[in-house]
Amino acid sequence: AHGLEKRHAFWLLVVCGLSMAGFLVDYRFVVAAAGFEAMRPNPFDYLHFMAVMFGHFLVMVQRVPRWILEPAGWLLFAALVMLAVSALIMLVKPRSAAVVDMPATRFREICLMFVGCTLAFALLTAYGRVQLGLAAATASRYTALLMPGVAAIVLLLFKHRQRLAPVLLALL
Numbered sequence: 001a002h003g004l005e006k007r008h009a010f011w012l013l014v015v016c017g018l019s020m021a022g023f024l025v026d027y028r029f030v031v032a033a034a035g036f037e038a039m040r041p042n043p044f045d046y047l048h049f050m051a052v053m054f055g056h057f058l059v060m061v062q063r064v065p066r067w068i069l070e071p072a073g074w075l076l077f078a079a080l081v082m083l084a085v086s087a088l089i090m091l092v093k094p095r096s097a098a099v100v101d102m103p104a105t106r107f108r109e110i111c112l113m114f115v116g117c118t119l120a121f122a123l124l125t126a127y128g129r130v131q132l133g134l135a136a137a138t139a140s141r142y143t144a145l146l147m148p149g150v151a152a153i154v155l156l157l158f159k160h161r162q163r164l165a166p167v168l169l170a171l172l
Contacts, residue, residue, distance in 0.1 A: 035131040049126040051077050052137035057146045069138075077122075080115050080149045083156065087112040107159070111152040118149025 040046065048070075055073025087108045122142075129136050157164055 031128075033129055033132055033136075036128065037131060040130060045130050046123065046126040047077075049130045049134060049137045050122045052134045053122055053125065053142055054080075054146065056138040057143055057150065060143075076150070079153055080119055083149075083152060084112060084115040084119060087115070107155075111156060114148035114152035118146055118152075121145045 051070055051073035053073065054076040055069040055071070058072045058076055059069060090108050091105065091112065125142060125145075126137075
């Protein structure tokens with residue numbers, strides 16, 4: 001990265017750190033749902049809850065059978081994780097200054113931010129709500145915060161599969 005970009009990244013981290021510190025001033029942990037546990041006996045419960053959230057987002061039907069809901073959710077969950085990992089690898093991989101493609105780098109950064117925020121939201125929601133059962137994962141209020149990750153997948157497909165453009169625009 002260039003010197004100017006390194007300075008911007010540094011100041012961005014400083015601002016994020018100060019924002020987090022400001023948030024934590026006088027912070028009191030208050031449980032939002034009864035039965036909260038600091039850590040579930042089976043940590044897989046969190047991933048299962050997230051998969052059901054993602055599955056519900058994909059099918060958008062209240063009473064869909066679990067044999068459709070859960071595989072759809074696991075598929076979307078896997079796609080989001082793969083997109084995040086691949087974008088992160090491409091951004092971290094050392095390149096010479098002459099080879100850097102700034103539009104592609106910015107695109108990867110945007111995809112990583114979208115997917116990262118979606119995965120963080122899903123994980124934190126699962127952490128605070130898993131004790132309510134899998135039915136709680138289908139709450140419609142979670143839909144809006146899952147959209148950025150799905151938008152990143154649609155944008156990536158749109159960029160690399162032009163013949164799918166009409167379908168992707170309709171999906172978006």
